Amino acid sequence: MQRQPILFAFLVIAIAFCNRVWAQENYEIREINFVGNDSIEDDALLDVMVMYPLSYLEKKITPKEPSLYNQELLETDLERLTSYYQREGFIDVHVELAEIKKKDKKKKVDLTFKIEQGTPFTVDSISITGSDTSGNINVDSVFQSNKEKLQLKPNHRFSDDALASDLNLIKNSFSQNGYAYAKSEYQLKLNRGDKRVSIQYVINIGPLYRFGPTELDGNKHTSDLFIRKQLKFNEGDIYDPFLLDESRKDLYKLQLFSILSVQPGLTKQQDTPIPIRIYIEEAPRFTSKYGLGYGTEDKFRAFAELNYKGFLGGARRLSLKLKHSALNPYLVDFNWIQPQFINPKLSLTLNPFISRYDEPGYQIRDLGFNVKLSDQISDHLSAQTNYYFEKVKNFNAESDSLSTTTKDIPYNKSGVIFSALFDSSNPKFSPAKGLNIVLAYKLNGYVFGGDYDYSRIWTDIRNYQIIGKLVLASRLMLGGIRSGDSDHFIPAEDRFYAGGSNSVRGWQRSELGPLRSTGKPLGGSSILQGSLEFRIPLVWKLSAVSFLDFGNVWEEEFSYKLNKLAYAGGGGIRFETPIGPIRFDVGMPLWNEKRSAEFFISVGQAF
Numbered sequence: 001m002q003r004q005p006i007l008f009a010f011l012v013i014a015i016a017f018c019n020r021v022w023a024q025e026n027y028e029i030r031e032i033n034f035v036g037n038d039s040i041e042d043d044a045l046l047d048v049m050v051m052y053p054l055s056y057l058e059k060k061i062t063p064k065e066p067s068l069y070n071q072e073l074l075e076t077d078l079e080r081l082t083s084y085y086q087r088e089g090f091i092d093v094h095v096e097l098a099e100i101k102k103k104d105k106k107k108k109v110d111l112t113f114k115i116e117q118g119t120p121f122t123v124d125s126i127s128i129t130g131s132d133t134s135g136n137i138n139v140d141s142v143f144q145s146n147k148e149k150l151q152l153k154p155n156h157r158f159s160d161d162a163l164a165s166d167l168n169l170i171k172n173s174f175s176q177n178g179y180a181y182a183k184s185e186y187q188l189k190l191n192r193g194d195k196r197v198s199i200q201y202v203i204n205i206g207p208l209y210r211f212g213p214t215e216l217d218g219n220k221h222t223s224d225l226f227i228r229k230q231l232k233f234n235e236g237d238i239y240d241p242f243l244l245d246e247s248r249k250d251l252y253k254l255q256l257f258s259i260l261s262v263q264p265g266l267t268k269q270q271d272t273p274i275p276i277r278i279y280i281e282e283a284p285r286f287t288s289k290y291g292l293g294y295g296t297e298d299k300f301r302a303f304a305e306l307n308y309k310g311f312l313g314g315a316r317r318l319s320l321k322l323k324h325s326a327l328n329p330y331l332v333d334f335n336w337i338q339p340q341f342i343n344p345k346l347s348l349t350l351n352p353f354i355s356r357y358d359e360p361g362y363q364i365r366d367l368g369f370n371v372k373l374s375d376q377i378s379d380h381l382s383a384q385t386n387y388y389f390e391k392v393k394n395f396n397a398e399s400d401s402l403s404t405t406t407k408d409i410p411y412n413k414s415g416v417i418f419s420a421l422f423d424s425s426n427p428k429f430s431p432a433k434g435l436n437i438v439l440a441y442k443l444n445g446y447v448f449g450g451d452y453d454y455s456r457i458w459t460d461i462r463n464y465q466i467i468g469k470l471v472l473a474s475r476l477m478l479g480g481i482r483s484g485d486s487d488h489f490i491p492a493e494d495r496f497y498a499g500g501s502n503s504v505r506g507w508q509r510s511e512l513g514p515l516r517s518t519g520k521p522l523g524g525s526s527i528l529q530g531s532l533e534f535r536i537p538l539v540w541k542l543s544a545v546s547f548l549d550f551g552n553v554w555e556e557e558f559s560y561k562l563n564k565l566a567y568a569g570g571g572g573i574r575f576e577t578p579i580g581p582i583r584f585d586v587g588m589p590l591w592n593e594k595r596s597a598e599f600f601i602s603v604g605q606a607f
Helices: 003-022 042-048 056-061 071-087 139-149 160-175 224-230 241-253
Strands: 028-035 094-103 108-116 122-130 183-191 196-204 211-217 257-264 274-282 286-295 299-309 317-324 330-338 346-359 362-376 381-395 411-423 434-444 454-467 470-483 526-537 542-554 566-575 582-589 598-603
Touching: 028 042, 042 071, 071 094, 071 108, 122 139, 139 160, 139 196, 160 183, 160 196, 160 241, 211 224, 224 241, 241 257, 286 598, 542 582
Parallel strands: 028 108, 122 196, 211 274
Antiparallel strands: 094 108, 183 196, 257 274, 286 299, 299 317, 317 330, 330 346, 346 362, 362 381, 381 411, 411 434, 434 454, 454 470, 470 526, 526 542, 542 566, 566 582, 582 598
């Protein structure tokens, strides 16, 4: 008799729970929230699930259909979330649907999942077993040399994905030593009481292999001899798949091929040198690009670019660029490029040009040439040395505080520019993560001749990081110029300027800083400017930004007056295109009652 009330109460609770879960069948999911997920981001958990939230704007603008709640999908997602946590080392995790907020009139629900992570398993020890019967390699020595590259280390949280990555790393470390058929496995020993796991890798390295003959297929204009010179391996060398990948990369950098495959002829039962087959489809020898656009600063703009690849054989390239805009009425820029000059990572460029600039602070015609040596030091790091000679005609020249006279108009410039670039940012046209650092030094005149002696140094640092669904972009630019002449003259085109769509956006182009008596920008010998920008995805290809810019320019050499910095805040809209985002920005000068907002339309991010 005592059991009937208990059974009745259980049935009431069960019915209430079922009503709560099933009453919202086929309601549209508006939000999904998580509580207790201290170790894993919300976005990572949402990526695992079948159900997903859809905002009102996404529903109206994108073709994506809203996700509908039902019991079957709920059970699937509970299993997926549990499995994901267990793969991340949380073996005893418990996931449940903690709350359903329903809106019956709109037939929408908000879901909240409660996650009790528990204590994760951590790595106790790592070891390796295996041997080489030929005596050509020491298994433990190869393992120790790669141990620092492993994701799983003692006292680190265990993860299935990290284990798979480490297993592949160990296998590749032997493959790169000629053991093409090396196999790697693992054995795990769990200590559930202490939540610890010991990992033992088991290696069967197999026989040692060497490169066999290389067969080329598909090249019509590019000679076999030229292609073979680019390869990092020779027949008879110890087999290393890394060298195949490096050879493919170097060949692609020549820009001669649209399709390039470098494949080993591996078979399951191979006891001979490994043959290599290279299949090629050559890129068009002649290409052209054209474009039109509009911006608030450069107004109507147009460009044309003509390229010819394989000039006089090999990988030489010719390039002709033509440009027009209000700021750059004409530019004729010719480049003769010789890749692999002296060594594979060095290229030589000869660049004659003629250009006209109509900037707010100066109007010049520039006729000259550059001789550039570019070195691709690594995937992210490059350096360049550039010798230049220019004949400059300065129109409407005015004397100013950076010069006691307007003599020597026109004038000659001659010197060198040393620059280095570190760039790990991506994607290219609208970076969301990574770092971009430019450091450059220009020495004009002195031993190189020319009419004026001065040096110019500057750096531009840009950082991009993802914070939740937002991107935080930051920038800092610092530069200074020092004159070696008694009158301290610096050509107007080499001075620093601030203000504009890519600078402090509360001022028009070059408007921030010293001005001439006529009101035109004077420019200066010192600059400090920076920006903070939050980039916020909206729907489809639309995003918004909120920014704070600061900066100024000073006439004095290497003089930075922080109490004279100008500030601007504002926001904008971005629409993504294949050539970068089209942007509309509004910048408002801060703590400056005399100025009103400035508006900018352009292509590409501000930085």
